[in-house]
Amino acid sequence: xxxxxQIPQYQHVQEGEDFTTYCNSSTTLSNxxxxxxxxxxHPVFLIQLVKSGEVKKQKRLTFQFGEAKKNSSLHITATxxxxxxxxxxxxxxxxxxxxxxxxxxxxxxxxxx
Amino acid sequence: xxxxxxTPSHQVTQMGQEVIxxxxxxxxxxxFYWYRQILGQKVEFLVSFYNNEISEKSEIFDDQFxxxxxxxxNFTLKIRSTKLEDSAMYFCASKSGRALIDxxxxxxxxxxxxx
Numbered sequence: 001x002x003x004x005x006q007i008p009q010y011q012h013v014q015e016g017e018d019f020t021t022y023c024n025s026s027t028t029l030s031n032x033x034x035x036x037x038x039x040x041x042h043p044v045f046l047i048q049l050v051k052s053g054e055v056k057k058q059k060r061l062t063f064q065f066g067e068a069k070k071n072s073s074l075h076i077t078a079t080x081x082x083x084x085x086x087x088x089x090x091x092x093x094x095x096x097x098x099x100x101x102x103x104x105x106x107x108x109x110x111x112x113x
Numbered sequence: 114x115x116x117x118x119x120t121p122s123h124q125v126t127q128m129g130q131e132v133i134x135x136x137x138x139x140x141x142x143x144x145f146y147w148y149r150q151i152l153g154q155k156v157e158f159l160v161s162f163y164n165n166e167i168s169e170k171s172e173i174f175d176d177q178f179x180x181x182x183x184x185x186x187n188f189t190l191k192i193r194s195t196k197l198e199d200s201a202m203y204f205c206a207s208k209s210g211r212a213l214i215d216x217x218x219x220x221x222x223x224x225x226x227x228x
Contacts, residue, residue: 041221100161
């Protein structure tokens with residue numbers, strides 16, 4: 001079946017350090033979405049990447065979509081304590097018409113002040 | 114800003130009992146979803162619903178599960194005979210019918226505890 005692998009599972013950083021999480025799909029994606037989930041909260045949409053090789057920035061967050069549309073990354077520059085949470089990638093696979101999301105396992109980011 | 118709402122926020126039930134989880138999607142959305150998240154694990158797709166019928170379901174969504182859109186606003190997930198392993202956070206999500214707008218908006222979730 002369609003799978004999205006995400007690494008690392010956990011990342012602990014000192015405030016001010018950078019952070020990156022990576023996603024890889026077993027099949028080509030039509031688009032990939034990134035969500036943030038705070039502890040005890042629900043997934044909150046961050047961004048969607050659609051085009052091959054696309055790069056999008058949101059302040060300190062940089063999102064990339066691979067040329068083959070099978071992998072993606074999220075990079076946070078100079079982490080802050082407010083960045084704490086689990087970051088999930090979620091892919092929509094090509095050929096699907098129901099827009100269902102296949103989530104990665106997520107990366108739990110903790111930031112030491 | 115419009116948002117997806119879910120009730121109840123927490124449901125405790127005995128094994129074998131039926132539960133109904135309720136969702137009110139964003140009003141002009143056309144695609145509806147249920148996902149679940151077992152504690153500490155990833156979010157898993159259960160079912161998608163469009164045009165008043167199930168469009169896709171996962172292997173998790175067996176005969177014990179059903180969904181319904183009984184009126185123009187509510188979207189429900191019923192579990193007929195709950196099992197211990199059904200304990201999880203259940204998220205409803207909805208999506209606009211507009212082409213190329215793929216964002217799914219998630220509700221706050223219902224925490225289901227089966228004893």
